[in-house]
Amino acid sequence: MVSSENPKRDEYIAGLRELADWLEQNPKTSVPSYGEILLPLMANEAVVAHAAAAGLEVRYDSKGNASAVAKLGAVTYRAYGYADWDQHYAQHQEQRARDWADKNDMVIQPREGGAR
Structure with missing residues (x-):
């Protein structure tokens, strides 16, 4: 080693x-029938740096989020990041809250005087 x-x-x-x-x-x-090791790097820039160091190609999805993949037999090693991590995280948290509210027969509404 x-x-x-x-x-x-x-x-x-x-x-x-x-x-x-x-x-x-x-x-x-x-x-597992497939194996995937996920490496969340949050920002696209970190994915680009990781890919350069590892000799991997960077790919972007339709939202501009980056990933770099190494396929090792039946295992995939995937580093990924987001074009805008803060926006992605905020949207994710909002969706979680809305899903919880739906599941509990509730509705999320903006506070009085809120932006929405």
Whole structure:
């Protein structure tokens, strides 16, 4: 094992090796039909830097969000970010609140004098 100056990274890699060994030693253990390791980097710029360091291609979706993918056998290692993380997070939180309200037969309304 090559040791880096990042002990948490070294620990993660060691854990992946232990998982692979354990799965190999326990052939009756089920595994997912696909495997995806997600690396949320929040901002597109971080994805671009990660991709450059790893020799990966950056792709953008229709909303301008970036991702870089390494396909390793049946496992996909996907780094991703957003064109505007703050906007994405705010929209996500709002949708969660609206979903909760719908599930509980409620409606979210703006406060009196609110912007909406």
